[in-house]
Amino acid sequence: MKIRIYEEARKVWNILADRADPPDLAMELEIHRKVLNFFQVGDCYYFIFNAVKGEFDYMHPGVQEVLGYNAQECTIPVMMGFIHPEDLGWFLEFEQATVNFFSALPIEKVLRYKARYDLRLRKANGEYVRMLQQATCIQHDENGAVLRTLCVHTDITHLKPTGQPVLSFVGLEGEPSFLNVDIKKGFTPSREVITxxxxxxxxxxxxxxxxxxxxxxxxxxxxxxxxxxxxxxxxxxxxxxxxxxxxxxxxxxx
The missing domain is CATH 1.10.10.10 (Winged helix-like DNA-binding domain superfamily/Winged helix DNA-binding domain)
Structure with a gap:
């Protein structure tokens, strides 16, 4: 099952980054700067996702404290196997919507957005927790195609114990946000509640x-x-x- 879901996801990601291999990444300071821009209201870990290869370039060892798994065993197919069965459909829908959103952005705005959605993941002890995924591009090619993203997973079970997964695109550096996106209706800028x-x-x-x-x-x-x-x-x-x-x-x- 997890292999089939992984292959479906790879088809989506290949649209986003249609090339043989991304160039090497040398941006430790940039990663730390981006990590600081993600608010953290619970236990968290982060990873670098290679959209071209459909795999992790790096998984933070903090995943063991949060989910109970060793970082070395956390490949993409393995992590997909942790997704709650009821949330697998949402996962694929959200990933497709994210590809559509970033593909439509002008190149100068690719780095000015983060995608965020929540899913339930199974811990090593069998318990399910709700994780907030926040992802932002850290590398793109000359055409704006996303090559690598920085993703942060935060345990928000204490803040959202139940409810339907929700997808949003949060604008940075003054860009408008698209909140609680209705995937079927497309992307409409949300009225900004706060300045x-x-x-x-x-x-x-x-x-x-x-x-x-x-x-x-x-x-x-x-x-x-x-x-x-x-x-x-x-x-x-x-x-x-x-x-x-x-x-x-x-x-x-x-």
């Missing part, structure tokens, strides 16, 4: 950084940070910062 600066504050809040340190990082006053936080609560009708974190995660605001 770009509020997103920057929220991203740091989600990373567990206190307001005073957020002020230092963004070169603004703590009073301004507090104002942004109050504005976000008022706009969204949410009463507490904890509820804001859950809402931001579920709606894909950052």
């Amino acid at each position: 770009r600066r509020e997103k920057e504050v929220l991203r740091l809040v989600l990373a567990g950084i206190p307001s005073r340190e957020i002020a230092t990082q963004l070169n603004i006053s703590k009073l301004t940070v507090d104002k942004h936080r109050k504005n976000m609560l008022k706009k969204t009708g949410i009463k507490t910062a904890a509820e804001l974190v859950v809402k931001a995660l579920r709606e894909g605001w950052v």
Whole structure:
């Protein structure tokens, strides 16, 4: 079963990166910069996905702490075997939609988006957990075709124990977002609930950084940070910062 699903996924990925082999990648600093842009609200690990070969170039050893598997055994077909049977269809639909989305982007915008969706994965002890996958391009060719992506898996079971998997494309550097995408209707920019600066504050809040340190990082006053936080609560009708974190995660605001 997992081999068949893998072959179907390879067909999708081959559309995205139709070439023999990607060039070598030398971007350790770029990887670390991108990792920092992913908020982490639970146990997580990351990996580099080679879209041309349909395999991992690197799997972070943190996968053992989160799922209980050794990084060396985590190949693409093996990881697909961990997907909950009810979520396999969603996985293939989301991957196809992601290929369609990135293939339609102008080359200058390929690096300005991340795709995010949630799926249930089986841990080594047999328990299923809900993982949030966030992926962004870290290498593309001269035509904009995605060659490698950086993906982060975060355990969000405590924030979304049940519910249907959801796909979003989150705009970075001021680009519009496409949230809770209806795959059958295509991609329609979502109305931005919060401003770009509020997103920057929220991203740091989600990373567990206190307001005073957020002020230092963004070169603004703590009073301004507090104002942004109050504005976000008022706009969204949410009463507490904890509820804001859950809402931001579920709606894909950052």
